[in-house]
Amino acid sequence: MTSNTFLDPFVSPQSVALIGVSSRTGPGTFNVLERMLAGGYKGKIYPVNPRGSSIMGVKAYQSLTDIDEPVDLAVISTPRTAVPGIVRQCVEKGISSVIIITQGFSDAGDEDGMHMHHEIVNIIRGTGTRVIGPNTLGVINAFINFNTSFVPFNTRTIPVGLICQSGIFLAASQDFSGGIGIGIDIGNACDVGFTESMEYLAGRDDIRVINLHLEGLHNGRRFLAAARRITPHKPVLVLKTGSSEAGARAASSHSGSLAGEDAVFSAAFAQSGIIRVEDSARLAELNQTFLTYREMRGKRIGFITISGGAGIMAVDACSKYDLVAARLSDQTIKALEVVFPNWMNVGNPADIWPAGMAKGYGKITALALDKVLADDNVDAVVCITPAYLDPDTDPLNTIDVINDTAARFPHKPTAVWVFGPHKEKYAEQFRAAQVAVAYGSPDSALYCLAKLYRYHNFIRGKQYTGCAAPPGINRTAAGAAIDTGLNKRLTVLNEQALDVVEAYGIPVVRRALAQSPEQALELAGGLGYPVALKVASPDITHKSDAGGVILNILSDSELSSAYDKIIQNVQAHRPGARIEGVLLQAQVTGGTEVILGGRQDPQFGAVLVFGLGGIYTELVRDVTFRVAPVTPEEALEMIKETRSFKILSGARGQLPGDIDGLVDCIVRMGTLLCEHPEIVEVDINPLLVKPDGCLALDARIIPAYRE
């Protein structure tokens, strides 16, 4: 796959200038030069310090311009006010790669910081010089012992590339990711961001798994497109933080208040095959999982356990993470029954302790693991085994037995939970063999297998080719309807919203505007009774509250009096309100009420919302999201993700709704949102899903007035 290479000098520099390095060294001084030397970096280092002379035996330069030799990378850790000037020097000297460690720019609370941020952006614009930071620990390349961080850094080297927005993920990479190969802290990301860094790591052969720590994005669409290209070839695990602060956004419609930022991120991750990690404590085991197992073809788990109680815990976790306990074949059961005591029920979990005690624990483990892995009904195995004694002397040591057996089934992960006082040593030996992962708990093992399964299930046979706009869109009519609303300076478009979605090919209830009782009678003749009446007025947003809605009108006489009644109600409730007439609508019943809409997200642009409609929408929050546009396959996935899918597909004695029609509506709504960024929010609520088709009964659009 293609890859950018401009990050090479950041990650593998031949020579580094360290600007702002202090002459004080030792614990508590956080000296970058000291750390870099301690790490064992073999390239050239040029410390820059106003006093010159030398630091820790390395010649120091009074200024950047004094360095005669070529500099691949400049690392700046001066006080913040000096930073823009030094960046300018870098540009003038032709240094293409700059890391700014210093804090206090867009991260600060003051105007000066923001001002200097823009100054730096302007200095490098168009020069070819690129910046990582400010407010960063910089870059770690553990393969060449290169580290720009000022903290004492000590971690396992593994083929994992990590991109983060906070230095903690480099400084504590052993705790979070369980080690690191290459780490890039993009900090405030004034220039280099997630997308370019991710593409760079995707192109490196020494990186097999990518980790992201993400607080927010500047350009969600670019990120999403890159992720779609990368994930089929390399797993991307993301830890999204800051999710709890999302609720604050003001919103004026259902879709708006439902689509919190966090849900949109989850949708984008789901669409692009990125694996979301809910708990940072599990990232390290997930990395081990993706580095160790090459595949997982289904979700049926076999369990081999020394303890019945532990087996039950593992089955609980299996169900918690939406995997299933495998139903072993008769053949497997028979093979196990031969070696198990007569009085035992053999099943899954296979409790091997009584058999193991009688006939040798290692032998029975090997036999059971082999039979269960060979079973066509099994996609992965969890093996629970103890670590009471040192592995060298433990008669219950099953490390070789498990590795030898598991290695013969490379397409079926064998996960291990080892417990007991010596578990760390066992885990280390499993790690070294790279066949099976030893997890910290049964819960972790199943959590990680579930993520592995979902990743492979996502990428299997998938090739994203983009979305074509569906046929039959009347863009002229849609534009005219929006303009009508905008010209009236409406904050919320109602009647026009129905016209807009209809122009995009979504079926809308039959309706007509009457400007007199007589015209209403004539129009009702065309629509047929029963009809509903709603006042049409640019001044009234909540029609029911103003007495502006009357339903279930069955005859001409009822219609005439209802028309007058609405006009009277509205005039009493809102004297002076402009009344454009009364909207007649064919009254439709039956079907399931869903909500379909979307909004413009500041990070991802057009975002679709779909879910249960009607008065329970906000209470139940049975909704799902996607970044628009979506393919019909993605639209169908959305429908299937909701709990309401059961009702839509005909549960509780209902007739099944028109799912194909609903898919089409979702696709069209996505197209509408993408083609009309001036639609800030749009809802169809309810959209009736009936056996013979869908029908929008009510809609609203919140337009933007940026001209």
Place this chain on the structure above:
Amino acid sequence: MTSNTFLDPFVSPQSVALIGVSSRTGPGTFNVLERMLAGGYKGKIYPVNPRGSSIMGVKAYQSLTDIDEPVDLAVISTPRTAVPGIVRQCVEKGISSVIIITQGFSDAGDEDGMHMHHEIVNIIRGTGTRVIGPNTLGVINAFINFNTSFVPFNTRTIPVGLICQSGIFLAASQDFSGGIGIGIDIGNACDVGFTESMEYLAGRDDIRVINLHLEGLHNGRRFLAAARRITPHKPVLVLKTGSSEAGARAASSHSGSLAGEDAVFSAAFAQSGIIRVEDSARLAELNQTFLTYREMRGKRIGFITISGGAGIMAVDACSKYDLVAARLSDQTIKALEVVFPNWMNVGNPADIWPAGMAKGYGKITALALDKVLADDNVDAVVCITPAYLDPDTDPLNTIDVINDTAARFPHKPTAVWVFGPHKEKYAEQFRAAQVAVAYGSPDSALYCLAKLYRYHNFIRGKQYTGCAAPPGINRTAAGAAIDTGLNKRLTVLNEQALDVVEAYGIPVVRRALAQSPEQALELAGGLGYPVALKVASPDITHKSDAGGVILNILSDSELSSAYDKIIQNVQAHRPGARIEGVLLQAQVTGGTEVILGGRQDPQFGAVLVFGLGGIYTELVRDVTFRVAPVTPEEALEMIKETRSFKILSGARGQLPGDIDGLVDCIVRMGTLLCEHPEIVEVDINPLLVKPDGCLALDARIIPAYRE
């Protein structure tokens, strides 16, 4: 508090007979005697082995009867067929305490096992001899190095008492509970069970926290009553396993299918103050939490962090576990602003790194922790601090600083997350000081604080004094209505169900049975239009399907034709069905539909269900459970736990419902269930909650036919 003492000889025996001990020793032989000697137990040991002589230098006896001295405890690990005979010998010899390690009784799949189980129960009945097991690792008392388990056992001694149903929790107690003081594996629990063991541990001064591993209970009510007495004095943490296998229970009503076993356990735990642990990997940290912190008065958390990114993660976790980030007082902010750089926004989390780097990290940590703990808006603090170097040489070592400051605020927990390569050493030093707990991740810290808060919030000022039955119950009428249904051999009671709940004081819609169109007209005059008609027939369960329901009848003429129509429909649909007449019901609209019901649970008896009603009940599953009876306070808690509470209390422009009336209905339903164990399941669905009261519109009762 009172305590039983009969378990003393099990836990602190002066002398132990080991029956079935082998003469083979060394790794892989699982010799109980060897393990007991290795542990350092100081009491008398009498091995029993048919060959006699001596084992590991201890005199062995050929049979139990050969032992002349008194025996406190017998531990049996012979083959299973020998066990009943040995238990009989124990009884004859007057040994009051027997542990049966051997497997293959009620745990086995065969008849012989079950038969021997009953044999043992019969042998000890009325003799004063008590049994732990079979199928157990027995007992551990780490305080006196006593251990009946055959596995090499190595764990930290902490004042935690553990009761389990699977030996894995003793064998892996270091992994699960982080150590142990006393452990009792009740195994198959043929005699001694959870309740007695829990009461015993509650009475021991050397046990400060109780842990339960629970798969199921024989008598849930006895357990619940004991837990209610114990939890105010001693925290009880429970790991409930086997939850995923619950779904299989057949059920024939909403309440039945909604109240899965696991939800009932959760309800019982919530009612008695037992703390449920969702993930076994967190039990050890929870024990540390409850052993270390004596109180937590509120849910407002202050954060002091060396890393902004880690602070955000901690705030995320705070929100995830329903705690809140504290709003620091102006005074606290000002005190911090003095030492922080000018450009920083000071807030919560307090990111102390820039200030710490400039002015000394330890000093700033002490100052910030002191100010934040002293803030009246703060109930607990999470402190995030690194462990890059060995604590002895690390200038960033804040162990003493944190302990000294935290110790001055004993009512406000200070939780720590230490990260970096030396974190284990730091955690060990924190553990030794017993002031602050060092957690494995920010997520863990907040998870544990949330459990701590909820426990103290539950026990604060609470004294459970039981439930009195509410006044105004017409038990005669209720009994008569049930009998009517039973005499008709109905599998589902409908009309009678409304009579029953009405007799218990729950308001029911006005209704009357008409046996002719003329009588219907007369009754409608009394009820007033609109009315609904429903066929009354013991042979028809699904009335709508049979055309037996017509709604919204507005006049005498509509009523007459509807009456005839219903009779025709039913006769056509179910020729020969007995028709007792047609039920007229006043048609009521408005209000919020809830479901109120319950069922008899095999473990806990009468269980209440309350939640959102109508067609969305099963889809939305916005329901909550309690073991009945409940107090009005518990009923109100149930209402508040549902998401529907928002709607009931007047969200979305609705009038608030009559919550007091609803509380009364729930209390009465609880009384009904407790007084009528022959009611297997009961539902009121919907119960309308209107501003001026509640009204049951439809109800069903599934009766038991045990005569």
